[in-house]
Amino acid sequence: MYIDSLKLINYRNYDNLHVEFNKDINLIVGKNGQGKTNIVESLTLMSIGKSFRSSKDKEIIKFGKDNLYCGCTFLKNGLGKKIEVMVTKDKKGIKVNGVSIKSIQELLGTLNVVVFSPxxxxxxxxxxxxxxxxxxxxxxxxxxxxxxxxxxxxxxxxxxxxxxxxxxxxxxxxxxxxxxxxxxxxxxxxxxxxxxxxxxxxxxxxxxxxxxxxxxxxxxxxxxxxxxxxxxxxxxxxxxxxxxxxxxxxxxxxxxxxxxxxxxxxxxxxxxxxxxxxxxxxxxxxxxxxxxxxxxxxxxxxxxDYPVLILDDVFSELDQTRQRMLVEKLGDIQMFVTSADPLHKNILGKKNYTIFNIEEGKIVDIENGGK
Ligand SMILES: Nc1ncnc2c1ncn2[C@@H]1O[C@H](COP(=O)(O)OP(=O)(O)OP(=O)(O)O)[C@@H](O)[C@H]1O
Ligand SMILES: [Mg+2]
Missing domain, CATH: 1.20.1050.90 (RecF/RecN/SMC, N-terminal domain)
Incomplete structure (x- = not known):
């Protein structure tokens, strides 16, 4: 399974973001507080219907705004799918492939994300x-x-x-x-x-x-x-x-x-x-x-099908041997790796990767590399 695009409107410090991801490794880098975790958080919102770090949905809406939208398209078992989440101050609506769902139970298992944080x-x-x-x-x-x-x-x-x-x-x-x-x-x-x-x-x-x-x-x-x-x-x-x-x-x-x-x-x-x-x-x-x-x-x-793996800030906590082991062992799985420190590219081996540089809720630079 892999996520090919993400759209965020009024999501935390993002006004309007549209991004296309790499099928293999996505490195999201930037200084502290720029919005790296916000991107991967939005993926978990679409996976389990809530943020992995906030208990209240309305905290995710951009300060001063009344509602947020986030949506992603992904491929699962060879089929294209879409999940969208709309949050207002007192309501949350979720659509899978354009159809509104009634309970979180209907969402679970649609987009499988494994988050690994410190x-x-x-x-x-x-x-x-x-x-x-x-x-x-x-x-x-x-x-x-x-x-x-x-x-x-x-x-x-x-x-x-x-x-x-x-x-x-x-x-x-x-x-x-x-x-x-x-x-x-x-x-x-x-x-x-x-x-x-x-x-x-x-x-x-x-x-x-x-x-x-x-x-x-x-x-x-x-x-x-x-x-x-x-x-x-x-x-x-x-x-x-x-x-x-x-x-x-x-x-x-x-x-x-x-x-x-x-x-x-x-x-x-x-x-x-x-x-x-x-x-x-x-x-x-x-x-x-x-x-x-x-x-x-x-x-x-x-x-x-393999889930998508998010490594939020966890890479820099591991020594280089374990970092390389992690990338090699995991094989064909899409990864989102956030880090405030630049990562050693030799760890990525021969894999395809895209580096997204984030500053104040914007992608300011994109670099592709690998095979
Ligand atoms: N509801 C919100 N509206 C606007 N901005 C917000 C909102 N919630 C959080 N932020 C901003 O988002 C930023 C934090 O984003 P995030 O947690 O993604 O940072 P990060 O790049 O992962 O940083 P670190 O390297 O420290 O983990 C902060 O600047 C914070 O003020
Ligand atoms: Mg972070």
Whole structure:
């Protein structure tokens, strides 16, 4: 899959931008605060329906303006497609191939983008919430149904917690919420388990090659509900029913729901050692890279086409060996690399590339190179 053009109107510091991209490598360079990340952010807006760095849509509208437009054309499995997003102060509209969609669920999986930013290098060191966010985002891209289960699950958790916080506990209402939780929760568990199993295999391969075969890595899904490989959605639901019932008094005491997918985590091992607790900084970073990049292969396996890869400010954080490895290993995948430092062109090997120089929300220079 690759994006061939982008149009931005009143998008952050861009008035009006139309740009055609390189099928291979796009280097977006410029000093700090010029608008490099804004360009790649707009691509994520069209991929998942929201920015990867702002929680409020209206923050993306150019200061002093009332609405923004962004649109891109791309090729997926050989077919040309178009996504457009319009944001006003209180509304957002999204069109796929000219047709308005009703929910984000219809958008997910259309334009597959993997974003790798310096925050991802901390994935291993961060708290469970960040790791859960990582797996939830990744699975949602591949399986929009997962996203709707997750939305319903989180909504029910909030409702249940409200009951737990009230002065008079309504046990009948809790029964209803418990039923919903185990219904959506068992789907979430089951999908996560399958996803982690695949992710673990792919990331181990990548990790092997990143460490010249000196390290093996594996990922284990950690939950208070004891789930094994033999469990099905139905048996997981039964286990969750029991666990929720058992922990009700405890939850009433703590006034919140303490078990379920919203409390789970991943354990990551390198040569059988928990890398979060005992790994060196370098190991933790390499594991984070392996994890993040395995998404690319996973999307290809599940959807039949490679996603687009965005490396926002992450290239300069890596040493030259890893930079070159990254470009070489990734093969035929379209990349968007932002950087405030000029990059060494020898890292790009024989690939085609275009360098876009950005100044104050404008492309001031374009340079093509490569094969
Ligand atoms: N809603 C907005 N309207 C107008 N300008 C905005 C808006 N939001 C952010 N900006 C401007 O966009 C610029 C930041 O853009 P961006 O984050 O893309 O920079 P960058 O080139 O990636 O910088 P860095 O190298 O520091 O990461 C800032 O100058 C900021 O003032
Ligand atoms: Mg930036």
């Amino acid at each position: 925050e991802d290098l901390k994935l291993v060191k961060d708290g469970p919430k960040e790791r859960r966010g990582f797996i939830d985002r990744e699975i949602s891209q591949i399986m929009p149904r997962y996203y709707s289960n997750l939305t319903m699950y989180n909504k029910t958790i909030n409702q249940r917690n409200k009951v737990l916080k009230s002065n008079k506990i309504d046990h009948n209402l809790l029964d209803v919420y418990d039923e919903h939780l185990s219904l959506y929760g068992s789907e979430i568990y089951s999908t996560r388990m399958k996803f982690i199993e695949k992710l673990s295999k792919i990331s181990n391969k990548l990790h092997n090659s990143l460490t010249s075969n000196s390290e093996n890595m594996s990922i284990i899904y950690k939950s208070q509900i004891n789930i094994t490989e033999d469990d099905t959605v139905d048996t997981i639901k039964d286990k969750m029913d029991v666990k929720l019932k058992d922990s009700r008094e405890h939850d009433i005491f703590y006034r919140s729901t303490k078990i379920g997918p919203h409390r789970d985590d991943l354990s990551i091992f390198v040569n059988d050692i928990d890398v979060r607790l005992y790994g060196s900084q370098g190991q933790q970073r390499t594991v984070s890279i392996s994890l993040k990049l395995s998404e690319i292969e996973l999307i290809k396996q599940e959807l039949g």
